[in-house]
Amino acid sequence: MHAPVALLVSALWAFLHLGLAVGHLLGLGVAPWVDAESSALHGLAPAAVARLVGVLAVLVLAALGVALPGSPTRARTASWVLLAVGALTTLVVADVRSLTLLGYLPMVVLALLGVEPFASQAVGIPGPSLLSLSHSVGGLGLLLTGLAMHARLRPLLPAATRRLGRWSVGVAVAVPLAYASTRVAWALGIPLGIRREFLIELGDAKYAGLGLGLFAILGALLTLGLVQRWGERFWSWLPLIGGRPVPVSLAVVPALFVAMSVVSAGISFARIILGGSLERLPGEPADWGAWAPELLWIPWGIALGVAALAYRARRQGWEEPRMRD
Template identity: 40%
Template sequence: MTRTTRNAPSPRAGRGAPPEHRHPAHTPRVPVGWAAFLALIGYGLAQLYWALGGRGFPFGADDANPEYSAFEHIGRAQLAPWLAAGFLLCAAVALLLALPGRRRVPAPVLLGVTALAVAAVLGTLADFRILGNLAYVFMLRFSAINWTVINQVFAVVAVGLMTMSAVAYQRRITGACVSCGRTDSGAGWTSPAAAARWGRKAAYTAVVVPLVYASTRWAWALGYPLGISDKLWQEGKRDHLWLFGAALATMGALGSLLTLGLVQRWGEVFPRWMIGLRGRRVPPALAIVPASLVAVMVTTAGIMYIRLHFQGAFDDPKHNWGATVPETIWPVWGIALAAATLAYYFRRRGACKRCGRGSR
């Protein structure tokens, strides 16, 4: 009879072992997955409450501004049950993503449902009012924030957590580190050198697109009705709308120039003129967090304008294209900004504290 040693390798550590059992870095990060599950099931139950007649339903015909909603003419009784079913289904998928090990449900199904959930929330529930209400936050006018917008933000955060959980699950089942996504086969397009190349193109695109929008607003303020009828321009001039619009466009243009920090040295090391900070490394989160939030907000705003165009919500779009068409290219801005931000992350993340990969 053969004596087994105490340190003999487990059969699970062999070639056929699931990837998550080969390295501690492959073990799941539970908090994100469970946060996604709790957010989605909580909101699904809220939708169920509204479907059963509860007060405070924020979407569709019950929206304070239903003209912006994708469900403008659909009331609570028709819409809430569908939303309840959708969010509860997403909660079930989030639970499967959060639990350790592989699922009997194929991974493409779980990841596909996640992608559909993100598309549905960003394309139908969320809109440009998230971006607009951000100004109220900076002015500390929290009472002016719309109840619908609060629900939009919660829905976006919920599917955002679900996306993070899906990414961790995909990494786990493919043998990558669930923290950084690196594998032993090499970095490829995520390497700092590769990210610097495609990230630079994305950053320049994210700078140009908002300048196209800003140019129309600057033209109106300077007395040129670019893309709008003389009648509309005169109406806006009487109400001083074009000066206000030019001010907002200038803020957006200045913000877009900050995108260059994602590919320039001053985005990594504070420049000399910043007394007290000069020469110090810029914390990556200082650029990544706001850039990611802006990318989501401008993308949802642009999708809303595209949707309203197809719904025929704009008056005389042929002669007043300048008032609405520039906003329809905002999704390009948002996607480019998200790509530039991702490239910045790949360049600056350094060695992974979880798996040790990336150390030089």
């Protein structure tokens, strides 16, 4: 995502959710956030979060207004505001519903195409999940815009992440494969990490887990591209684009988006699991395969984000421009 695109996404998020927040507080429309037990904001009234989102949106618009025509000093100040609001939006206001929607999206498409066993499942795209996804997208746009504005951070982050690139990719591949192994095993009738009774209780729902597992495997394979040759240049046998360099943003932006979504989802699960509320999750505490892999999602997301920045540093790097106050 180039800086102008990230800037546009940031502005659209601010205008859209400011409108939703004001409309909800006036009783004219839906809330810009819907409560869920898995959310880090669980327990807050939608009106309270609407006020929070409205304040965040106003801060974003003010920061953009100050930075665009302002001096480098004002741009740096505005960048810190955008980075802070972006982190809060994508990690706290957004939640596990963003990642869940992404994971189930292929199954929704297959169901609409009439492919079994997905066509017989009641699958759809709920509004609260779309709202959460919009916060994930908007938060990423804010982070990228803030980073682009902050000239001093641009060379520091890649330099720090370059040394950790391969280790980060290893973590970012191992965790989703561990998660996927349980879901694929369940679809094959193997109660890996769960009781046989719980596997029977799952019924056809285990195929939904299979879809999530396959999505995780695909993500792990794409993550490998961050340190492989084919992640820098398209395979020669591909029509039209074969042999051409892979655009840096095509690899980095999706990786950063998934990374932030995974961390946000990990926060949601950690809040439930470590808070002693396992009864909120399907199965029993003994069914560790249903909840233990999710405890690794925060390090997974962090590792994926570091790997994406290391890839960005290796492919292109950030050069610090001359600055005048």
